[in-house]
Amino acid sequence: MESSPQHFSTTLNRLPDMQELVNDFVQEALSGLERTEPLVESLGDPDISTIETNIRVLFRSFHSMKGVAGFLQFVQVQDLTHEAETLFDCIRETPKQQSEQTLGLIYEAFDCLRELIREIQQTAAGVPAQQDYHSPAMCEKTRLLIERLRLAHGVSVQNSPRAAPTPHSADYSLELTYATVLKEHALSLLATIQSFGEAVPPSETVVPTVSSILAILNNPTFKNLVQDHDEARTLMQSASVFADMIVAGDLSIDTAVLITLHSQVDALVLSLESASGTSERIGTSQSTSPFSAKEEFADQAEAHHETALEHQRNGASGVHGTSASERSEIRVETTKLDRLFDLVGELVTMQTMAFNSPDIIGLPLPQFRKSAAMIGKITRQLQSVSMSMRMAPVEVLFVKMRRVVREISGRVGKMVELQMNGADTEMDKNLIDLMFDALVHIIRNSIDHGIEFPHERKERGKAETGTITLSALYEGNDIVISIRDDGGGLDRKRILQRASERGIAPQNTDALTDEDVWNFIFEPGFSTAEVVTDISGRGVGMDVVRQNIERLRGQIHVTSRSGIGTTVTLRIPLTLASMDVMLVRVGTARYAIPLGSVRQSFRPRVGDITTTMDGLEVVRVREALFPVLRLHEMFNQKSDTTDMTGGILVIVESHTRKACIMVDEVLGQQQTVIKSLSQYIGTVSGLSGCMILSDGHIGLILDTEDLIRQAEERTMALAA
Amino acid sequence: MKSQITTALEAFADEEDINTLIHKFIVFRLGREEYALEAQYVNEIVGMQHITVVPNVQHYIKGVINLRGKIIPVVDVRLRFALEETEYNDRTCIIITQHDAHGATGLIVDAVVEVVDIDDTSISEPPKTGKGSQSHFLQGMAKHGDIVRMIVNIGSILADEEIVLQ
Incomplete structure (x- = not known):
């Protein structure tokens, strides 16, 4: 039994979803660091209650990172988070304004962790289940930082007048957290398996939960716990049997095993509760009906959540809001959001196409128009919601x-x-x-x-x-x-x-x-x-x-x-995804000019135009002279007219440099979703992308800066 | 439980067959000649679409089309093979391909003929001394009865090697 934690970690290397676990860990850890780093600054705040609130968040975040890192055998991350956590613990025990040096050290820990995790990410992408995730230089850097962290919390313990904290109360509250999380996992596992009834659940639905359970069981704190708790030891035993079954590929898990597991977790929670003397009510009895227990858990989670929110509201002047409510947030890959945004953009385009279809032009269709207007309203709302999700x-x-x-x-x-x-x-x-x-x-x-x-x-x-x-x-x-x-x-x-x-x-x-x-x-x-x-x-x-x-x-x-x-x-x-453009026409082609760079458009008179002996065309607008770019020449597009007075000139500006673009007609303005000209074509000189027009055809978006540069280069070449 | 595994194994064995022995090909026509393109690169085949001309790109890239909201570049395979350009008609097709390095691209061909299975053993090496430099677009020749079909290499059709040559 003593060797079982070791046993878990070695057997788990054989789990097929190791790669996925590592990825999850990387994402989770990076976003955790991102979320909590702003809190560090507040530790230098003279307000003790702010420190108290934020140190708890930091502690929790590092603690859970440590747990998973330990389970996945990322020794460097585990050690570093452990030392940082100890430092946080000291601060938590005796909250006081922290020195610049301490803050710097904590920031260094953040930086170092980020680097370590990035290394893991890179290595994991290439070689699965490799042991040496980190370069020797990184290991050395981590080692030095760990030394300094040790020194730091050593110092702060010695300096603190209220040293020698009662280790038990702190530890128990932690273990209690573990046990409750464990319970949650056991419940969700049970629910998953039950939802499949007689059938065997596919491994990918079960393995992540099992891994999470094992991550907790394998956590150092939990291992200590096992030593002096009968309940924990029984739990460990059944969990090990359970894990062996999963690892051996036998997924026909007997629900009875799980119910036992669940009730054992319950027992552990109870026992911890009484040991730590906390009045918090966590799981009242050995509930054999998992679903009632689940409700209980939800209530309790709610309570926890409320407390967390309360903490955030009270303290953290200037940082509240960055980590809003943990429960009402859901992490979504940005690529998915981008895809959604694209799709909504397409929906808007297609809707315009459908409602302006030549098939229905001139028909009265009052009912249709009414529904069409409603659809239009909903799509606009949909667009603004999908936009706001990225904000x-x-x-x-x-x-x-x-x-x-x-x-x-x-x-x-x-x-x-x-x-x-x-x-x-x-x-x-x-x-x-x-x-x-x-x-x-x-x-x-x-x-x-x-x-x-x-x-x-x-x-x-x-x-x-x-x-x-x-x-x-x-x-x-x-x-x-x-x-x-x-x-x-x-x-x-x-x-x-x-x-x-x-x-x-x-x-x-x-x-x-x-x-x-x-x-x-x-x-x-x-x-x-x-x-x-x-x-x-x-x-x-x-x-x-x-x-x-x-x-x-x-x-x-x-x-x-x-x-x-x-x-x-x-x-x-506000967003890169959409942009206001001016639509222009040259012959049959339609181009879009970013509205931000358009200054003016006008039809020139004969007297405004000067052609130099080199054939360079310049137009005078009030006191300024602008070079003219004939779009039809640059893009080899047949235009209605080659006579400048028959066309329209659009003055565009890109950091204080201006030029005129000659087009046949200005069609209007609209907001558009920018698309790339495909991976295959890549970037094209003078163009920044394309857009889908209301008739389903494609309009090209001009890169005004590049066009102005080209105009200037031509001027220079002619002058030389 | 047993049956599940057996089915999975059978499915696996089927896949094995496809991978090692017979490949599916899309056969298309340019003029009189028939060409074959491995079906694994083909997403779909659509009729002629409105093409938006993109300026300042290779002459064989005719432009981009809007395929259900996706921007797909289209390559005229006749121009790519240095064959004579012809007017597009209602038999003209765009084969939408997907390639790791080049993404989604459309190939404009005179017509799509059929989908065939070609046995590995009936494929021979492409001629080493082709006319001009066009034979590098081929990766093999498939004999089928009296007909010989040229198996094209999608990678080299899409590759931008002119830039290297210039």
Whole structure:
């Protein structure tokens, strides 16, 4: 019997669903880390109750990760989570404001765990059931971190006046949690098997639950428990018999075995309950009817859930809402959501097609029109719901910046406070993830170059602590995120000097507006930092940020006032999935121009057009001159007219550069779902994708930035 | 329980047969010649559709079609094989294929003739010295009575090797 836990883990390697278990673990662990990391910041909060609430969440999260990692034999993860958990436990026992060092250490643990799990993910994808998931370097890194964590909780135990906690009360409450989870699994297993009646349930329905049960039984805490509990020992015995049956492939499980298992779990819960002296009511009797027990469990889960919510509401100033209710959430792969969104988009298109079908044009059909209008309404609702499912508050992004601000300001020796406005503004979850790097970069720049050192600030009559304000708000179909600092502002002279050194500034710099000057910071390789620090100043900064923002079809702007501060504004569409476009026609082809880049459309008069001797066409609009792109020539498409005065010119703009696109006709505006031109075709010069038009044909979406670039290149080639 | 296993085993054995001995092929026609394409790559066959021309791509990529909301690129196999281009008519078909490296693509052919089983043993090597450079599109020749069908290699039809050559 002593060797049984070992026995489980070795036999389980032979389970066919090992791969799936590992995948589940990876997903679960990564999302757990993601969810709980923002809580770490609050441990540095002077408010004890906040610490108490959040440390519990952290502890639970790490504890369950440790359990599964132990079961799957990810020793590194198990050890690391164990040490982190011990540290959390110390904090939980004697909650007090945690030092910067401790927070840093905890963050390191998060980072290290993430790396370990990514390694597992990569290895697992290639080689099944491999033992060496981690590189030696990673193992060493983990080992060092574990040492430091040990030191840390050693210290905090010694320092704590109320040391020597009563280990039993803590342990029992944990074991109780285990036992209740175990009970849940046993019940669901029982229900699964019973639902198949006489038939043999397929292995994939049973194995995950069995694995979860074994994961708990194999957990170190639970193993300790086994040693001094008769109930647990009996449970262990029957579970081992049960596991052997499953492993041996005998799935014709006798329900009686399960009922025994279930009642044994019940007994264990009871016994633990009395041992820990808790007044919580968990499973009153050895219920032989599993379904009544199930209801009980549900009640109890409800209660737990309520408590958890209560905790979240009470504490966690600034972090509540990130991990809303655990029970009302369901994790769905984003690809599924994307597929749903696509399908709804198709539904909308097909509906327009059906209702505008030439077959019914001119027919009165009052009843049909009524139903059609209803269907139209429902589809629109469906579309907005499917859109909202992809939305998440930007708070998840903002909260992560606390850590960034704290770390960077600490490293450069400045004092910076982070403020947030409009954190509940929602945007596409995919976009939020893509925005992270850009935000980190801008904040780094703000702290490194913007905010002054405390003594400088004092001299200038400012508060010693600088402020960075993150705000988010909606504007039309865009979300506007701004990062404002109250630092020294951009230095016009230095930027111009740097720009002329790099040969990107014109001769007469006096004529440049401030905005023109600020735009130099987005040039590749531009950096005014005199000393290259490890934080910023390597000159691979803002140009990459701008590229990334533009890839999201967004725009970036800088405003700055000397001595008062700098504001970087990011304007991003709410979602990447749909976009407003202007539909134009050239001959029989229809193209879509992103509405965000359209400035104006007009029919030119003869006097407006100038053709240079190189054949370059330029059109004058008020005082400005724009190069003309004949779409029919670029795309080799037969058009109605080649005479410019017979067509329409659309002025498009992409970061301050403008050009005119010549088309036959402007058809109107609409919102559309963007599709790629297929994997096979890939990217095509001048196009960013395609869309399905209301008649079922395909319209091509123009890549205005690329078109403007092509126009400019042609101008340059002709000039040369 | 027994019966379940037996059925599973039988199904497995059937599959084994297909994999080792006989393959299913879609036979299509370009002009007078018949070509065969392994059915495992074929999703479906549709009639001619409205094609949206995509500019600045290889000449044999005619454009994209909207197949029930999916954007599918279409390749004119005549152009790909450097044969004479013909007008599309009501016998013209698009074979929708699925390939690991290239995703879903449509092949425009003069007509689809039939679906046949071809025995491995009746397939011989393609001619080594074909006319021009077109024979690399073939992966074998299948004799069936008097007819010889050219078995095409979907991978090389879709591969963009012109870029490498240029």
